[in-house]
Amino acid sequence: xxxxxxxxxxxxxxxxxxxxxxxxxxxxxxxxxxxxxxxxxxxxxxxxxxxxxxxxxxxxxxxxxxxxxxxxxxxxxxxxxxxxxxxxxxxxxxxxxxxxxxxxxxxxxxxxxxxxxxxxxxxxxxxxxxxxxxxxxxxxxxxxxxxxxxxxxxxxxxxxxxxxxxxxxxxxxxxxxxxxxxxxxxxxxxxxxxxxxxxxxxxxxxxxxxxxxxxxxxxxxxxxxxxxxxxxxxxxxxxxxxxxxxxxxxxxxxxxxxxxxxxxxxxxx
Amino acid sequence: xxxxxxxxxxxxxxxxxxxxxxxxxxxxxxxxxxxxxxxxxxxxxxxxxxxxxxxxxxxxxxxxxxxxxxxxxxxxxxxxxxxxxxxxxxxxxxxxxxxxxxxxxxxxxxxxxxxxxxxxxxxxxxxxxxxxxxxxxxxxxxxxxxxxxxxxxxxxxxxxxxxxxxxxxxxxxxxxxxxxxxxxxxxxxxxxxxxxxxxxxxxxxxxxxxxxxxxxxxxxxxxxxxxxxxxxxxxxxxxxxxxxxxxxxxxxxxxxxxxxxxxxxxxxx
Numbered sequence: 001x002x003x004x005x006x007x008x009x010x011x012x013x014x015x016x017x018x019x020x021x022x023x024x025x026x027x028x029x030x031x032x033x034x035x036x037x038x039x040x041x042x043x044x045x046x047x048x049x050x051x052x053x054x055x056x057x058x059x060x061x062x063x064x065x066x067x068x069x070x071x072x073x074x075x076x077x078x079x080x081x082x083x084x085x086x087x088x089x090x091x092x093x094x095x096x097x098x099x100x101x102x103x104x105x106x107x108x109x110x111x112x113x114x115x116x117x118x119x120x121x122x123x124x125x126x127x128x129x130x131x132x133x134x135x136x137x138x139x140x141x142x143x144x145x146x147x148x149x150x151x152x153x154x155x156x157x158x159x160x161x162x163x164x165x166x167x168x169x170x171x172x173x174x175x176x177x178x179x180x181x182x183x184x185x186x187x188x189x190x191x192x193x194x195x196x197x198x199x200x201x202x203x204x205x206x207x208x209x210x211x212x213x214x215x216x217x218x219x220x221x222x223x224x225x226x227x228x229x230x231x232x233x234x235x236x237x238x239x240x241x242x243x244x245x246x247x248x249x250x251x252x253x254x255x256x257x258x259x260x261x262x263x264x265x266x267x268x269x
Numbered sequence: 270x271x272x273x274x275x276x277x278x279x280x281x282x283x284x285x286x287x288x289x290x291x292x293x294x295x296x297x298x299x300x301x302x303x304x305x306x307x308x309x310x311x312x313x314x315x316x317x318x319x320x321x322x323x324x325x326x327x328x329x330x331x332x333x334x335x336x337x338x339x340x341x342x343x344x345x346x347x348x349x350x351x352x353x354x355x356x357x358x359x360x361x362x363x364x365x366x367x368x369x370x371x372x373x374x375x376x377x378x379x380x381x382x383x384x385x386x387x388x389x390x391x392x393x394x395x396x397x398x399x400x401x402x403x404x405x406x407x408x409x410x411x412x413x414x415x416x417x418x419x420x421x422x423x424x425x426x427x428x429x430x431x432x433x434x435x436x437x438x439x440x441x442x443x444x445x446x447x448x449x450x451x452x453x454x455x456x457x458x459x460x461x462x463x464x465x466x467x468x469x470x471x472x473x474x475x476x477x478x479x480x481x482x483x484x485x486x487x488x489x490x491x492x493x494x495x496x497x498x499x500x501x502x503x504x505x506x507x508x509x510x511x512x513x514x515x516x517x518x519x520x521x522x523x524x525x526x527x528x529x530x531x532x533x534x535x536x537x538x
Contacts, residue, residue: 001360007286014283015291017276017375022284022354024412025294056413057420081362085291088416091270093350093379095412095443096419106286110362130399130463131435135413142411143293143364144325144404147357150365151326166400174364194399 003080004073005108009065019104021087024095025141027104028052032082033237034074034109039082041236042070044199049086052138058088059103069107081110081237087141112237119244119254120159120233122173124222125149129165129172131193139196149174160233162225162246165194170220176235177201178220180228181256186215187224200234207263213256225249232257239266272349273342274377278334288373290356293364294410296373297321301351302506303343303378308351310505311339313468318355321407327357328372338376350379350506356410381506384428388513388523389502391442393491394418394430398440400462408465418443429502431494431515434463439489445504446470447489449497450525455484456493469503476532482525494518501526508535 005013020026030045046063053060066084074082085108089101127148135142149161160173171189172178177198179188186208191197208215225231230253231243240261242254274282289295299314315332322329335353343351354377358370396417404411418430429442440458441447446467448457455477460466477484494500499522500512509530511523 001287001362005286013286015286015288017274017282017284017354017377018270019284019291020416022288022291022356022375023298023410024416025410026413026416029292056417083362085286087291093270093352094419095415096424097416106291108286127403128401130401130404132397132399132414134396134417135399140413141292141294142413144295144409144411145401146364147289147293147295147366148325148403150363155365 001110003077003109003111005106006069006073007106008104009069015104015106016090018092019087019090020097021085021104021141026056026097027058027085027087027141028056028139029141030084030139031237032084033112034077034080034082037078039070039074041199041203044202045084045236048139048197048199049084052140053086053103055138056088056140057097058086059101061086061103061105066105066107069105073107073109077109079112081112083108083110085141115238119242122160122162122243122246123153123158124247125152125161125163125174127152127163129163129194131165131167133193136194137191137197146174164222168221170222170225171195173233176233176238176241179204179232179234180220180225181230181253182224182228184214186213186256187220188215188217189220190217198234199236200239203264204234204240204260207260211259211263229253230256240264270379272346272378272380274375275338275342276375277373278338284373284375285359287361288356288359289366290354290373290410295325295366296327296354296356296410297325297408298355298410299353299408300506301353302381303346303349303351306347308339308343310468310472313471314353314505317408317466317468318353321409322355322372324407325357325409326366327355328370330355330372330374335374335376338374342376342378346378348381350381352377352379354410384507388511389428391429391431391512391515392422392427393516394421394432394443396421396432398432398434398463400434400436402462405463406460406466415443433491437490439491439494440464442502445502445507445510448473448501448503449489449494450499450522451493451497453483455482455525456489457484457486458489459486467503468505469508472533473503473509473529476529480528480532498522499525
């Protein structure tokens, strides 16, 4: 399934079973697009990865080493999905982390599977996201909530699901951030309690500033989507995708999403 | 570090790096005591493991196969800590689980490290537990909250930490359940939003019924510990342990904990 994989710099598809990434989900990941032979927004992905290491107290890998491994795995490839996992490391038993532990690096390239460009059909997820400000924003490996969310529908029944937190705030789609246009203002959940600070989300917020479009990160509620004139979702691999429906809600506007995609020169790989 | 390890029945210490246990913490685990050559409360551990598989939609391993692997790993050993991990399986990319996936089994034996029998010194953890009823009770692999909790103190500064959820309810210790005696009644958090339904916790509740001691699973708040006459914590490996202090709170009573340990014929391995 993988086109190439390096574990701690060595070609391998096997990891120590006592790695804390497996034992406790004690690590982080990044999913990055390789398009036209270039790794898109790599600096942003690495910045978030290292910020996550810092937040969890994981010894960050050497940046030059990691970049070298990424270059090796993507060499000669035109397109694909690059997945980077960094865990706290292997060994020991029990939750207590050791400061001395060397982190584990998994750098893998997967095939890119194009998805339809038409407006997406979304649904509300039943499972809620637990709130924990200490884990909010970073892309850690504790993802059971997203796994259960995606198992709520069969492939083909919907393109994505929108997740609320346990208090009913809108947070994200299962693997994308959510934006709404309301009275000409671009809004997106502030992710102070849960959700991932997406790389594409940050690019959209920066592009909005350049385009002089007012954008706001704030608490969002289902009502804010119900009253939106346009909705789109963002993901580092799939880009900016207009939303056509969310259960019974429907949108035909795609103007802001299109302006953003043009401003960011996004194109399918 | 491990004394023996089987992965899907084969002696190995390596796991496929595309296993969903690593990718998303998409799995479950059990930590079981091997004492005097016997695996303690194994039926209860397997029952919880299979209940967890059912809750997460993971294809449960064949029980006879798993029992055979446990017998193989513990054969000829007098004592140790048996750790069983079951993940949804390996392969694919993306959160969506496949129904057809065969689960992964890791069965490993670790050395048992005895800990002091004296009353434990506990502290309040700063990190809170996010609430999610869908994940409450089962022993899944998403354990970053516990990892961060245990990193709040240095080894030797305290024996355990008590965790509250985001609303301030008492839930558990980082790797144990919590009991308090209040006005002669045994109380323990009901774990409806988070925490693990411990195997030793269930044994204590059963023993209380046999001893005609009123016991109640209910929402517990810090005030309930502050006004308790006795506090103890329970864990399948370490048994029932009296608590001497929780930051500035102190207890000298150990009567109920002792009666429980006697009723369950618990002894150090």
